[in-house]
Amino acid sequence: MTNLDSAFQTLADPTRRAILARLIQGEATVDEIRKPFAISQPSISRHLKVLEKAELITTRIEGTSRPRRIEPAAFAATDGWLKQYHAIWKANYARLDDVLDQLRQEEDTP
Amino acid sequence: MTNLDSAFQTLADPTRRAILARLIQGEATVDEIRKPFAISQPSISRHLKVLEKAELITTRIEGTSRPRRIEPAAFAATDGWLKQYHAIWKANYARLDDVLDQLRQEEDTP
Numbered sequence: 001m002t003n004l005d006s007a008f009q010t011l012a013d014p015t016r017r018a019i020l021a022r023l024i025q026g027e028a029t030v031d032e033i034r035k036p037f038a039i040s041q042p043s044i045s046r047h048l049k050v051l052e053k054a055e056l057i058t059t060r061i062e063g064t065s066r067p068r069r070i071e072p073a074a075f076a077a078t079d080g081w082l083k084q085y086h087a088i089w090k091a092n093y094a095r096l097d098d099v100l101d102q103l104r105q106e107e108d109t110p
Numbered sequence: 111m112t113n114l115d116s117a118f119q120t121l122a123d124p125t126r127r128a129i130l131a132r133l134i135q136g137e138a139t140v141d142e143i144r145k146p147f148a149i150s151q152p153s154i155s156r157h158l159k160v161l162e163k164a165e166l167i168t169t170r171i172e173g174t175s176r177p178r179r180i181e182p183a184a185f186a187a188t189d190g191w192l193k194q195y196h197a198i199w200k201a202n203y204a205r206l207d208d209v210l211d212q213l214r215q216e217e218d219t220p
Contacts, residue, residue, distance in 0.1 A: 004124070005122050006122075008119070009119070014115060017114070017191065078192065081121075
């Protein structure tokens with residue numbers, strides 16, 4: 001499984017996306033992350049493990065506390081893939097514009 | 111499963127991403143799509159079914175031919191989600207800049 005596979009796979013879960021949305025506001029402990037969710041701590045911990053394995057988050061050790069934070073570099077892969085898609089898409093539109101311009105010119109010169 | 115769930119889930123497979131990369135160049139039949147891959151037609155058909163169920167592609171009926179094409183609207187969901195992430199990320203950086211500016215000003219006025 002490549003980074004891109006595991007990143008997209010990990011983002012396919014709404015709880016994990018919600019955890020990321022929470023962590024984007026700053027690092028947080030498991031208890032802080034868990035608060036807005038109506039799910040158990042083992043369940044949150046499982047999601048955090050998946051997020052960490054996909055390298056979308058990292059754990060910092062601070063005494064007995066283990067705050068989690070977003071790993072921005074991890075989003076480079078998914079973002080890069082979607083950007084490449086946009087570049088090709090824009091190029092297609094530009095080509096369409098050229099064709100339309102040509103059709104207009106042909107109409108003007110019967 | 112929401113659109114966002116199934117879109118990310120579908121993008122987590124390298125063959126499906128490669129099929130999308132092919133279709134971005136224009137619509138293609140199953141045989142045309144299959145050519146660059148060393149996999150069977152039933153396997154390609156299964157991937158196409160997943161892509162269609164996630165509404166990332168659509169099928170056009172043309173006589174006995176069934177060309178597939180990209181459904182650009184489907185990418186709006188994944189793109190919107192990642193964009194939201196970027197907006198928050200940029201806001202975080204702007205806030206950091208403000209803090210740094212303030213620290214600099216405090217240093218200048220002892």
